[in-house]
Amino acid sequence: MSLYNKLNTEQLIEKLKSETFKRRTLSFYRYVQIDEPNIFRDELYKGLDELQCNGRIYVAKEGINAQMNVPEPHINALLNYLESIPQLRGMQIKWAIEESMPSFIKLIVRVRPKIVADGLNDNMVDLNNVGNRLSPIEFHELSDKQDVIVVDMRNNYESEVGRFVNAYCPDASTFREEVELVVNELEDKKDKKILLYCTGGVRCEKASAWLKQRGFKDVNQLHGGVIAYVAEIKQKGLSSRFIGKNFVFDERLGERVTPHILGKCHNCGKPCDIHINCAYDPCHDLVIQCNECSQKYNDCCSVACHENLKAHPDQKSREINKRQLLNSCST
Numbered sequence: 001m002s003l004y005n006k007l008n009t010e011q012l013i014e015k016l017k018s019e020t021f022k023r024r025t026l027s028f029y030r031y032v033q034i035d036e037p038n039i040f041r042d043e044l045y046k047g048l049d050e051l052q053c054n055g056r057i058y059v060a061k062e063g064i065n066a067q068m069n070v071p072e073p074h075i076n077a078l079l080n081y082l083e084s085i086p087q088l089r090g091m092q093i094k095w096a097i098e099e100s101m102p103s104f105i106k107l108i109v110r111v112r113p114k115i116v117a118d119g120l121n122d123n124m125v126d127l128n129n130v131g132n133r134l135s136p137i138e139f140h141e142l143s144d145k146q147d148v149i150v151v152d153m154r155n156n157y158e159s160e161v162g163r164f165v166n167a168y169c170p171d172a173s174t175f176r177e178e179v180e181l182v183v184n185e186l187e188d189k190k191d192k193k194i195l196l197y198c199t200g201g202v203r204c205e206k207a208s209a210w211l212k213q214r215g216f217k218d219v220n221q222l223h224g225g226v227i228a229y230v231a232e233i234k235q236k237g238l239s240s241r242f243i244g245k246n247f248v249f250d251e252r253l254g255e256r257v258t259p260h261i262l263g264k265c266h267n268c269g270k271p272c273d274i275h276i277n278c279a280y281d282p283c284h285d286l287v288i289q290c291n292e293c294s295q296k297y298n299d300c301c302s303v304a305c306h307e308n309l310k311a312h313p314d315q316k317s318r319e320i321n322k323r324q325l326l327n328s329c330s331t
Contacts, residue, residue: 119176131208162244
């Protein structure tokens with residue numbers, strides 16, 4: 001069998017449209033020693049492909065990081081399959097908050113140097129000494145206290161559309177920049193109780209270890225991240241302290257958590273939290289853009305990109321075409 005996808009975007013989306021079942025989006029990660037990442041990758045691809053899973057999975061010697069979807073009829077088979085792999089047994093599975101559109105259209109399993117591009121040398125972080133893992137309810141209760149510091153360990157384009165109430169959100173676009181900014185900003189607060197959170201928990205593993213190695217005494221992290229938090233808060237009928245949208249790294253680009261609109265349109269400044277990638281392929285910047293400006297600039301981030309696209313229509317981003325096709329899919 002082939003160990004990679006051979007269909008083009010249009011064929012993949014037509015295949016999705018023809019499906020008679022719904023898909024559920026899930027994510028998981030684990031820092032665990034994988035001695036032969038390439039062999040592990042090939043076996044994993046075979047197993048997930050047989051279950052008709054789509055997604056993006058990164059495998060490295062340090063572990064695995066996965067975001068994917070699975071046909072509902074195959075959920076139990078997938079969970080059993082993951083349990084059959086020694087390195088993945090007993091792993092926390094997080095399910096998507098909402099399914100507004102298909103999250104992935106194909107299966108990608110890649111071997112990478114790291115499961116998250118963090119810009120850190122391996123000897124910089126001791127993953128045997130991470131922060132205290134808090135359950136969603138523990139985090140919820142502690143985050144409302146006056147004597148704690150809640151820190152968003154995601155990038156600025158994520159926190160601009162959704163965040164915990166009163167959280168410190170570093171203005172950084174890379175993880176390496178962010179962890180250094182947090183340490184510098186909180187240098188005089190090393191005795192305070194620190195609460196870290198990120199989307200699914202994986203970034204907080206290294207961030208909490210980084211802070212502990214730099215003298216922070218009481219470092220805690222939200223186990224399972226925002227995804228696990230929102231799921232449990234909804235189940236318990238509690239009012240979410242995370243407001244707005246949870247940015248996700250798939251075709252949806254966000255999950256609605258509360259009605260709060262925290263972002264602003266990149267072009268007109270109107271309240272908005274819809275992320276798009278500029279339609280002009282040489283640019284392809286990720287920006288927030290309202291529907292009116294999206295129509296006005298033909299899905300481009302600026303007048304300049306709009307004019308360039310008109311002059312070079314062959315430079316229209318394939319991602320925009322894919323997103324337009326995906327919007328016609330029901331999930």
